[in-house]
Amino acid sequence: MARPLRIALVAGEASGDILGSGLMQALKARHPSIEFIGIGGPRMQAEGLSSYFPMERLSVMGLVEVLGRLPELLSRRKRLIRTLIAERPDVFIGIDAPDFNLGLELKLRQAGIKTVHYVSPSVWAWRQKRVLKIRDACDLMLTLFPFEARFYLEHDVPVRFVGHPLANTIELRADRQAARESLGLPDDVPVVALMPGSRGGEVTRLGELFLDAAERLRALRPGVHFVLPCASAERRAQLEQMLGSRSLPLMLLDGRSHEALAACDAVLIASGTATLEALLFKRPMVVAYRVAPLTYRILKRLVHSPYISLPNLLAERMLVPELIQDAATPDALAQTLSPLLDGGQIQTEGFDVIHRALRHDASAQAADAVLKLVGEA
Known part of the structure; x- marks a missing residue:
């Protein structure tokens, strides 16, 4: 038998865990045999992800606040790059967490692994030159909002606006x-x-x-x-x-x-x-x-x-x-x-x-x- 499709995903916080689990469900519904590896929370693990370490170790915010965790984050990313290059997934999907995932995606793409970034960073609002790194790091950007897709099209980044999963989950009229x-x-x-x-x-x-x-x-x-x-x-x-x-x-x-x-x-x-x-x-x-x-x-x-x-x-x-x-x-x-x-x-x-x-x-x-x-x- 051919080996299953191997998909690597990395989510860094609860919202990414929700998006990742929904994507994993949809992938399993469309493909007969998929193996999931990477980093995720309880929802993604419930869908079959083998998480290399707890997702909470990536959950940090703020420019000043991240400094105390920077050595750990860089060390974990370096080890993860080595692991994923050895595992050779068919595709890597970085879910949000752009400061962690974009650097990871760049190294994996340079190693010949296809890369997707799911959830655009706020590149349209600040540090717009990041779009050049995104163009080098990603084979495909998946955006939740239409104004983001317009920005990427203007900068020659392959993109697809997919909408937001919560818009389907939540009814138009709440009781x-x-x-x-x-x-x-x-x-x-x-x-x-x-x-x-x-x-x-x-x-x-x-x-x-x-x-x-x-x-x-x-x-x-x-x-x-x-x-x-x-x-x-x-x-x-x-x-x-x-x-x-x-x-x-x-x-x-x-x-x-x-x-x-x-x-x-x-x-x-x-x-x-x-x-x-x-x-x-x-x-x-x-x-x-x-x-x-x-x-x-x-x-x-x-x-x-x-x-x-x-x-x-x-x-x-x-x-x-x-x-x-x-x-x-x-x-x-x-x-x-x-x-x-x-x-x-x-x-x-x-x-x-x-x-x-x-x-x-x-x-x-x-x-x-x-x-x-x-x-x-």
Whole structure:
């Protein structure tokens, strides 16, 4: 028997693990025999990936924050390059994590291994010269958003816009009442979801801020209730400590972020992938973010995009408020969030247009593109 198709994948965080598992499912549905190797989280491992080391060792963010982990990351990548060149996969797929994966892809492509990068880095917003490295590193770029594909076409990078898997997973109309029943929330009160991020560093910077904002909002809207989905047991313990003796009507959830979004009327949310989920659930939002002061000063000089949040990038206008760094104060967040409890119709109408534009069955399209690249379509 011929050996199975061998596909290597590397994901660096939870969102990549979700994308990778969906792609693996679609690949298995289209090819009779596939072997998966690389780095991934529990979802990808459940689909059959043999992970060389825990995905969490790649999960780090921020320009300053990464410095302490840089020696480990470089060492792991060097060993991974040697391993994959020895294994000779038919194709390598780097899922997001561009600072780790693009260097890996370049070395593998130079060794004659076909390479795909799934999820474009924000090259259109900052460090645009990276597109030259991407062109050298990737046989194919798979983008989740249409504006990214336009950028790559302009720079002669082979690209395919596949849409976003969540746009198919999440229904066009979420059932708020059913979600509230599932979570044990009353029907007759406004509910705000607090989503300060999934990483420990994000929660350190934003957790207290979001809780302070909730207290200010409670003063403006005495009947409001809150839900806060926790990404892990560690994040829950971190947030419980921050809550201390506060008397907020707040429900901490273990995961269940989609139920929280379906149940709520509005969202206070950290900039990141979760803003897309809030968009797809059609929930009005206020986006906030803080990073280390030095990181912020560096990024302010480098970033050329007028927006930081995905809803605004996709709408190509200021559809949702963005309160960043010093502008993100408890009072400002509460004052901006309060009117959204009355409907936020301008936001939700824009969200619906974007949702429909992203519904392309991304995992299936990505799998088709990968198999076509390796001649197995």
